[in-house]
Amino acid sequence: MERKLVIIGIDSLIPTIIEKLVEMNRLPTFKKLMEEGSYSRALPYWPTETGCNWATIATGTPPSKHGCKYVIHIPGTSLDKTVFGFSSEYCRAEQIWQVVDKLGKLSIIIDYPQSYPINIKNVIHIGEDGYPGPNSRFCIANAHAYTNVKKVEELPEYLKKYLTIIEIRNAINWRNLPERRDLLEIEIPLKTREETIIFYGLIEKEDGKYSKVLLFSEKNYMKKLGEAKRGEWSNWIKYCFKLHGKKTYAYFRYKVIELSPDGRKIHIYFSEIxxxxxxxxxxELARELIDIFGPYLHRPTEQAIVVSGASDTETFIEEQEYQANWYTRVAKYLLKKYDWRLFIMKWHGPDFFEHFTLHLIDPTHPLFDSNRKDEGWRLYARFYGICDRMIAEILETVDDGNTIISVVGDHGHVANIVYHVGNEILEKEGYLYRNPDGSINWSKTKAIFVAEGVWINLRGRDPNGIVKLGEEYEKMRDEIINILLNLKNPITGEPVFSLVCRKEDAKILGMGGDRDPDIIFCYNVPMYSKINKATISRHPIWGLVTGTHGAFLPSVRTRIGTIETVFIVKGPKVKKGYKRPISISLSSVAPTLCYLSNIPIPKDAEGPILYDIIEK
Structure with missing residues (x-):
């Protein structure tokens, strides 16, 4: 019998958090799925991140076969050259929607990694290729804040780009201005990827206090674009910008996060454009959806925007909730409108959230405050509640008794108490050399850190290779492995790495392909930290980003956090109320779901079907 398949992908679902919140009766839909279907924790492949593991979920293959990671190096290019591994062209294994397409059936895809550029005929596609970073394919400008309150110079360099200091002054040289002398103005240099546009803000009083900001593209009171009061969002603004050299209409809005009653302090936040x-x-579907559901933002916000001070937690949640609700309403609309066989989506919200909030609930992190633990769990219940409602509404549309429905994550998070190292180690040990201008001297360099591993500058493979394949190559790998294994965290004295090995010795982690580094490593994550609050606060990347994942063993955990994620499935032939005692591999997701849905298994899949969740 032909069955439809629904895969609701939610980035960084952490099983320990879901299990606790279900126990607290805060996630009714997750609880319903567990009772009416089968539940398991799931082990991701290395590196434990987005680009790698969503590809595994869609193909049933390890990264050594599908070739995708967040950042990948393509052999044959310069060793310091990398690309983001989200484009469909980088996936070398058959994807589940390609199987459905061969059946002549329709897939509905929402922003799933490696699904764009579109590589099938029968498809409804919304979003991009699932890349969650800044400056995605169609992004005109990332979210940004303008303020006279924050001290930008105190921020780490990578965070300064999210804030611009502005001045408040008396309003002058305006046309059609009301007869009032207490108006203030700000000039907003809005920088997109291709141009800088000057907008103007007027700060107005209500009841004798400054409380509202009006936005204009020129100093003409009759040409207002938007307005917002303190603590509120403006209307959506449609404006013409440049994108890829062409004039393009786009949407944005702004929020007045702070405005002092005397008009001396302001913090105004602009959404993604x-x-x-x-x-x-x-x-033509884009305008249809905007007309019905409002503007689409692909990446409204992320952790760096919050930890920079450009946004606050409340604004972050409001933006993520807007996107989640938009995806949910659009999904329901498309699922009702079209005759489909596969629905697959990915929402990234929890990953962004956990990166800057895990310390609120995980005692492993030095910034954990036991007096605020309940507050932290309430915040997590609120955010995971967004996921819960999303799933509930989609279930209302598709749960017809003949559809296989799955909720799956790609990795989890652990407390960020990890001591990271890089090319400074190889420079110190004489494996990497630089020219006077800081560039790499390839004629002398034998090895380099690239993304989440070490590559040997190999003759015959790399453009400037100097190391011979064979004895020299193996000896060099042994030397570097020993150096890395002996590295100690200078603060705690603990080993920096829990595992360092050749890529072919890490096949169980999904390694061994030509796009994998010659040496892979997994950072050591202690469950009980020896780092105190004062020490971690002096290191900006630690003090601000409190949850992490990536180059870790898939089994790593802290006292609440875990790198494991979640797999839940319900539908015909699926056991009810079954909790799997052993974690699955994410490579089992596609084979199992296809088997249950009577869809052919992707031809490259290696993961086993999970027969223990299936009724006999």
């Missing part, structure tokens, strides 16, 4: 079309297939 994202076009009205180009992100949907068929193309």
């Amino acid at each position: 994202y076009p009205e079309e180009g992100w949907a297939y068929p193309s």
Whole structure:
């Protein structure tokens, strides 16, 4: 019997958090799925991150076969050259929607990694290729804040780009201005990827206090674009920008996060600027969806925007909730409108959230405050509640008794008490050399850190290779492995790495392919930290980003956090109320779901079907 398949992908679902919140009766839909279906923790592949493991979920293959990671190096290019591994062209294994397409059936895809550029005929596609970083394909400008309150110079360099210091002054040289002398103005240099546009803000009083900001593209009171009161969002603003050299209409809004009653302090936050079309297939679907559900933002916010001070936690949650609700309503609309066989999506919200909040609930982190533990769990219940409601509404549309429904994550998070190292180690040991201008001297360099591993500058493979394959190559790998294994955290004295090995010795972690580094490593994550609060606060990357994942063993955990994630499935032939005692591999997701849905298993899949969750 033909069955439809629904895969609701949610980035960084942490099983320990879900299990606790279900126990607290805060996640009714997750609880319902567990009672009416089968539940398991799931082990990701290395590196434990987005680009790698969503590809595994869609193909049933390890990264050594599908070739995707967040950042990948393509052999044959310069060793310091990398690309983001989210484009469909980088996936070398058959994806589940390609199987469905061969059946002549329709797939509905929402922003799933490696799904764009579109590589099938029968598809409704919303979003991009699942890349969650800044400056995605169609992004015109990332979220940004303008303020006279924050001290930008105190921020780490990578965070300064999210804030611009502005001045408040008396309003002058305006046309059609009301007869008032107490108006203040700000000038906002809005920088997109291709241009800088000057906007102007007027700060107005209500009841004798400054409380509202009006936005203009020129100093003409009759040409207002938007307005917002303190603590509120403006209307959506449609404006013409440049994207890829062409004029493009796009949407944005702003929020007045802070405005002092005397008009001396201001903090105004601008959302991502994202076009009205180009992100949907068929193309005419974009405007149709905007007309019904409002503007689409692909990446409204992320952890760096919060830890920089450009946004606050409340604004972050409001933006993530807007996107989650938009995805949910669009999914329901498309699922009702079209005759489909596969629905698959990925929402990234929890990953962003956990990166800057895990210390609120995980005692491993030095910034954990036991007096605020309940507050932290309430915040997590609120955010995971967004996931719960998303799933509930999609279930209402598809739960017809003949559909296989799955909720799955790609990795988890652990407390960020990890001591990271890089090329400074190889320079110190004489494996990497630089020219006077700081560039790499390839004629002398034998090895280099690239993304989450070490590559040997190999003759015949790399453009400037100097190390011979064979004895020299193996000896060099042994030397570097020993150096890394003996590295100690200078603060705690603990080993920096829990595992360092050749890529072919890490096949169980999914390694061994030509896009994998010659040496892979897994950072050591202690469950009980020896780092105190004062020490961690002096290191900006630690004090601000409190949850992490990546180059870790898939089994790593801290006292609440874990790198494991979640797999839940319900539908015909699926055991009810079954909790699997042993974690699955994410490579089992596609084979199992296809088997249950009577869809052919992707041809490259290696993961086993989970027969123990299936009724006999």
